[in-house]
Amino acid sequence: MENKVAVGVDIGGTNTVIGIVDQNGAVILKTNITTPAHGNFERYIADLSDTIKKLISDANKQVKNLKVMGIGVGAPIGNYHTGTIDFATNLSFKGRLPVVDSVRRHFSEMPVIVLTNDANAAAMGEMMYGGAKGMRDFVMFTLGTGVGSGIVANGDLVIGADGLAGEIGHSVLIPGGRLCSCGFSGHLEAYCSAPGMKNTAIELLKQDDNAESLLAKKSFADLDSKMIFEAAKQGDKIALEVFEKTGEWLGMGLANTVYHLSPAAIFLFGGPTAAGDLLFNPTKASMEKNLLSIYKNKIEILPSKLNPGDAAITGASAMVWKELGK
Amino acid sequence: MENKVAVGVDIGGTNTVIGIVDQNGAVILKTNITTPAHGNFERYIADLSDTIKKLISDANKQVKNLKVMGIGVGAPIGNYHTGTIDFATNLSFKGRLPVVDSVRRHFSEMPVIVLTNDANAAAMGEMMYGGAKGMRDFVMFTLGTGVGSGIVANGDLVIGADGLAGEIGHSVLIPGGRLCSCGFSGHLEAYCSAPGMKNTAIELLKQDDNAESLLAKKSFADLDSKMIFEAAKQGDKIALEVFEKTGEWLGMGLANTVYHLSPAAIFLFGGPTAAGDLLFNPTKASMEKNLLSIYKNKIEILPSKLNPGDAAITGASAMVWKELGK
Numbered sequence: 001m002e003n004k005v006a007v008g009v010d011i012g013g014t015n016t017v018i019g020i021v022d023q024n025g026a027v028i029l030k031t032n033i034t035t036p037a038h039g040n041f042e043r044y045i046a047d048l049s050d051t052i053k054k055l056i057s058d059a060n061k062q063v064k065n066l067k068v069m070g071i072g073v074g075a076p077i078g079n080y081h082t083g084t085i086d087f088a089t090n091l092s093f094k095g096r097l098p099v100v101d102s103v104r105r106h107f108s109e110m111p112v113i114v115l116t117n118d119a120n121a122a123a124m125g126e127m128m129y130g131g132a133k134g135m136r137d138f139v140m141f142t143l144g145t146g147v148g149s150g151i152v153a154n155g156d157l158v159i160g161a162d163g164l165a166g167e168i169g170h171s172v173l174i175p176g177g178r179l180c181s182c183g184f185s186g187h188l189e190a191y192c193s194a195p196g197m198k199n200t201a202i203e204l205l206k207q208d209d210n211a212e213s214l215l216a217k218k219s220f221a222d223l224d225s226k227m228i229f230e231a232a233k234q235g236d237k238i239a240l241e242v243f244e245k246t247g248e249w250l251g252m253g254l255a256n257t258v259y260h261l262s263p264a265a266i267f268l269f270g271g272p273t274a275a276g277d278l279l280f281n282p283t284k285a286s287m288e289k290n291l292l293s294i295y296k297n298k299i300e301i302l303p304s305k306l307n308p309g310d311a312a313i314t315g316a317s318a319m320v321w322k323e324l325g326k
Numbered sequence: 327m328e329n330k331v332a333v334g335v336d337i338g339g340t341n342t343v344i345g346i347v348d349q350n351g352a353v354i355l356k357t358n359i360t361t362p363a364h365g366n367f368e369r370y371i372a373d374l375s376d377t378i379k380k381l382i383s384d385a386n387k388q389v390k391n392l393k394v395m396g397i398g399v400g401a402p403i404g405n406y407h408t409g410t411i412d413f414a415t416n417l418s419f420k421g422r423l424p425v426v427d428s429v430r431r432h433f434s435e436m437p438v439i440v441l442t443n444d445a446n447a448a449a450m451g452e453m454m455y456g457g458a459k460g461m462r463d464f465v466m467f468t469l470g471t472g473v474g475s476g477i478v479a480n481g482d483l484v485i486g487a488d489g490l491a492g493e494i495g496h497s498v499l500i501p502g503g504r505l506c507s508c509g510f511s512g513h514l515e516a517y518c519s520a521p522g523m524k525n526t527a528i529e530l531l532k533q534d535d536n537a538e539s540l541l542a543k544k545s546f547a548d549l550d551s552k553m554i555f556e557a558a559k560q561g562d563k564i565a566l567e568v569f570e571k572t573g574e575w576l577g578m579g580l581a582n583t584v585y586h587l588s589p590a591a592i593f594l595f596g597g598p599t600a601a602g603d604l605l606f607n608p609t610k611a612s613m614e615k616n617l618l619s620i621y622k623n624k625i626e627i628l629p630s631k632l633n634p635g636d637a638a639i640t641g642a643s644a645m646v647w648k649e650l651g652k
Contacts, residue, residue: 077620086620136487137491138487151479151586151587153479153480153484153491154480154482154484154485156480158479158480158484159480159588160463160479160588160589161461161463161464161588161589161590161591161624161625162588163588164588164621165463165479165586165587165588166586166588167585167588168586169585170585171586172581172582172616173501175499175500175578182618184616252501255497256497256498256582257586259493259494259495259496259497260477260494260497260587261477261484261486261491261586262485262486262487262488262489262490262491262492263487264487264488265487290498290510292493292508292510294403294412294413294488294490295488295490298487299487
């Protein structure tokens with residue numbers, strides 16, 4: 001019997017991670033290469049392709065009758081429709097990068113080569129391998145340096161006319177509010193990303209002039225969302241308030257998404273979700289407070305069941321099964 | 327050759343309109359009955375069913391080889407999944423109303439009987455008969471007493487896990503802002519519905535104490551969005567400003583929807599859209615202002631191409647073709 005697998009590739013600004021993933025989302029083998037330092041984009045794709053071929057060859061030694069069904073690539077602003085990464089600010093390569101066409105030149109026989117943005121890939125991973133199995137309508141939010149999102153409706157990934165659906169982090173939460181990384185103000189991301197939590201901590205420290213907080217003893221450069229979590233666990237008042245405020249803002253944002261999509265569940269993924277109830281409880285309370293009664297107590301807010309370390313490559317690999325299921 | 331048609335039913339608080347609609351969206355025959363004054367819900371459905379049968383019989387006299395493929399019903403809070411209207415505030419019938427099951431008892435042989443909310447029905451009408459033909463990703467907003475919305479993604483109506491997708495009018499535009507008809511504050515609907523426009527006019531009149539405005543001469547009870555349009559056409563400063571502000575708010579809301587769904591177009595339907603450029607220009611400007619550059623100048627804001635008088639029944643009838651296309 002054939003052992004069908006997919007290759008998942010996660011292109012980040014610093015590293016590109018490549019994994020061979022089975023149909024249950026288990027990573028058989030993985031490796032990585034640096035993303036810059038290949039000279040130019042075509043050279044990078046050539047090196048990436050060699051690495052994929054080597055990894056497939058190694059996997060063939062471990063698993064009998066291995067059959068590679070496709071290569072799924074996740075990247076910031078990865079466009080599903082065009083197969084290109086367009087003007088990514090965090091990559092050293094500039095302009096419009098033809099990822100799918102370039103990889104195709106090295107894998108002419110591969111059944112599927114597909115690209116999408118990382119949050120969409122994460123949502124597909126959740127549906128194929130994680131907590132969203134069998135769900136036809138859900139939304140996934142990835143909390144990290146930014147706030148990404150992936151939407152599934154009617155059992156299919158919502159990609160949008162321009163391939164740019166699921167940038168909910170850039171919807172306006174508070175008009176005229178905090179500056180977002182994108183240069184606009186008041187976006188959900190400015191409040192609920194990891195840097196947003198840091199900003200909240202600093203705002204609270206300034207307001208209270210509370211030198212007793214564990215966070216007051218950290219330098220601006222050192223302070224991060226993990227540290228806020230550690231302080232909150234020790235009962236630090238400011239740190240606890242950061243989670244309360246973050247949850248309040250996130251819940252407002254989730255309610256707006258519910259009014260769009262009426263999902264069965266909303267999954268949260270990323271570093272800040274390690275805080276568990278500290279984040280989920282105020283988020284749930286705020287979302288419910290902002291929902292009309294017809295929606296109340298229906299929508300679950302759940303932690304992602306993807307393995308955090310492998311989510312990017314498993315998510316990218318899930319895109320291959322999506323394509324084959326068409 | 328068979329002439330396939332669908333019955334479209336629009337249940338409103340006062341009137342129920344019934345039409346026989348062909349596959350091009352043309353209304354062959356229509357009639358209406360009052361919605362209350364039938365004693366109870368089952369009696370109402372019995373009377374509605376008799377009216378439908380009579381209308382089909384009349385249409386048979388006009389059109390050869392007529393074949394009725396289904397009955398599509400649109401109603402506020404009409405739930406596609408359950409076929410029920412749940413606790414509608416604007417109907418005289420209370421509780422959970424089993425529309426599809428009750429109609430089915432009178433039409434045991436009808437291939438399709440389907441219910442959805444009126445804005446979803448309007449979106450399907452736009453896709454089947456109107457300006458969204460061939461579009462796979464678009465959103466429709468209906469501006470009237472409230473702000474309704476219907477979403478199409480991947481070529482299919484987004485209904486949501488609980489059948490309650492597309493209530494974007496109740497997403498928060500301005501936290502802590504204006505009171506919405508639902509009792510919450512700051513919702514898009516509170517700013518961009520017809521009553522919202524009236525409130526904007528009154529706020530502007532209060533601010534400016536501008537007794538020279540044509541609108542200042544109207545009683546509170548008389549003032550409506552149509553009157554504001556008439557005054558704007560005559561160059562009334564306050565009335566023009568109402569459209570500017572309404573467009574600014576609506577454009578902010580549309581941008582948030584774009585960040586969710588990346589639609590090819592957004593259609594606007596309803597009374598206030600009669601104002602044309604007066605409403606569309608500031609809406610477009612505000613939406614573009616609130617979009618990241620990757621989205622700019624890509625998404626059209628278009629007037630609905632549905633006949634306003636028949637949109638509710640043609641939209642409801644479109645649901646029949648959607649079901650048959652499954």
